[in-house]
Amino acid sequence: MKLQKRTIMQLADMVCGNTPDGMPHEENYFKYRSSSRLTEFFADIETDYQHDGSTRKLWVAETLEKILAEPHSSAYAVPGAFSRVVDRLMDREDADNEGHERLGALKALNRALARDGLEAFYADDGHCYLRHVSTNTTLIPAANPHRPLSIAEVERREQLANYLDRASEDELTEEILLPLFRQLGYHRITAAGHRDKALEYGKDVWMRFTLPTQHVLYFGIQVKKGKLDSSGVSRGSNANVAEIYNQVLMMLGHEIFDPEIGKRVLVDHAFIVAGGAITKAARAWLGNKLDASKRSQILFMDRDDILNLFVVTNLPLPEAARPTPQSGFSDEAPF
Numbered sequence: 001m002k003l004q005k006r007t008i009m010q011l012a013d014m015v016c017g018n019t020p021d022g023m024p025h026e027e028n029y030f031k032y033r034s035s036s037r038l039t040e041f042f043a044d045i046e047t048d049y050q051h052d053g054s055t056r057k058l059w060v061a062e063t064l065e066k067i068l069a070e071p072h073s074s075a076y077a078v079p080g081a082f083s084r085v086v087d088r089l090m091d092r093e094d095a096d097n098e099g100h101e102r103l104g105a106l107k108a109l110n111r112a113l114a115r116d117g118l119e120a121f122y123a124d125d126g127h128c129y130l131r132h133v134s135t136n137t138t139l140i141p142a143a144n145p146h147r148p149l150s151i152a153e154v155e156r157r158e159q160l161a162n163y164l165d166r167a168s169e170d171e172l173t174e175e176i177l178l179p180l181f182r183q184l185g186y187h188r189i190t191a192a193g194h195r196d197k198a199l200e201y202g203k204d205v206w207m208r209f210t211l212p213t214q215h216v217l218y219f220g221i222q223v224k225k226g227k228l229d230s231s232g233v234s235r236g237s238n239a240n241v242a243e244i245y246n247q248v249l250m251m252l253g254h255e256i257f258d259p260e261i262g263k264r265v266l267v268d269h270a271f272i273v274a275g276g277a278i279t280k281a282a283r284a285w286l287g288n289k290l291d292a293s294k295r296s297q298i299l300f301m302d303r304d305d306i307l308n309l310f311v312v313t314n315l316p317l318p319e320a321a322r323p324t325p326q327s328g329f330s331d332e333a334p335f
Contacts, residue, residue, distance in 0.1 A: 045081060224274045
């Protein structure tokens with residue numbers, strides 16, 4: 001996305017550590033950077049920009065404009081390098097004229113970003129991220145769910161896994177999947193609910209995804225709480241893949257109404273999402289049942305996919321998944 005010139009100039013002042021006109025130095029919360037320090041700053045965020053000796057503020061502003069002009073995934077997103085600029089700018093080790101939490105710097109940054117619909121915030125990992133306010137989407141570079149997880153991420157993954165074990169199908173959909181898909185760039189996400197299954201046509205959720213070419217794809221999602229297998233009978237929380245076969249056919253064959261364009265459209269792809277494992281036998285059974293054209297429309301997402309994607313995109317855990325704070329008082333009598 002493109003930022004207003006005024007916003008870019010204010011950000012340049014912050015990167016340089018300039019004290020705005022009329023403001024006492026004690027109210028400037030950003031560390032002063034000389035020419036060599038500016039080059040070091042942009043090297044830290046994995047770019048090759050080097051200060052050329054010109055006016056620091058103007059050079060930084062031009063550099064930020066070049067970074068913002070780099071490719072990005074959607075109209076609401078920012079290039080990865082710009083996300084790194086914000087994170088480096090808000091490094092807590094660079095606190096100046098305030099404490100480690102950097103509340104003054106965060107307030108000043110958000111005052112500048114507000115006119116462009118953005119908000120900066122510190123996440124649980126201590127890094128500073130940008131959020132697009134109207135879509136409530138965190139603007140971070142595409143995360144790799146297959147990379148090794150940090151110790152803190154492993155802990156969050158275990159907490160989310162414990163929550164999945166006891167969550168209902170509705171909670172899986174509303175507390176985990178909807179925030180996750182929004183963060184991944186899907187929009188116009190609509191949950192069908194579970195009050196009237198006859199109205200769902202096999203879809204628990206439908207949503208849109210806009211390609212960089214501005215073409216729109218529609219997705220339906222069929223959610224099952226537990227393991228998905230190919231056994232003849234469902235047992236407990238396990239779902240028989242045959243049970244969702246007809247639902248998938250309905251999902252791909254029935255139109256949905258998109259109020260944004262005022263038209264009825266067909267679903268292009270169908271996600272089959274399970275809170276447990278999706279066995280190889282289940283995938284193979286469904287693949288053999290569907291013809292070649294429909295087979296290419298099916299996408300699977302199982303428990304491991306959900307856990308890894310949720311953690312690496314740094315989404316906040318559902319309230320019920322967070323550990324209960326331990327009291328510092330003992331229940332035992334002191335005598």
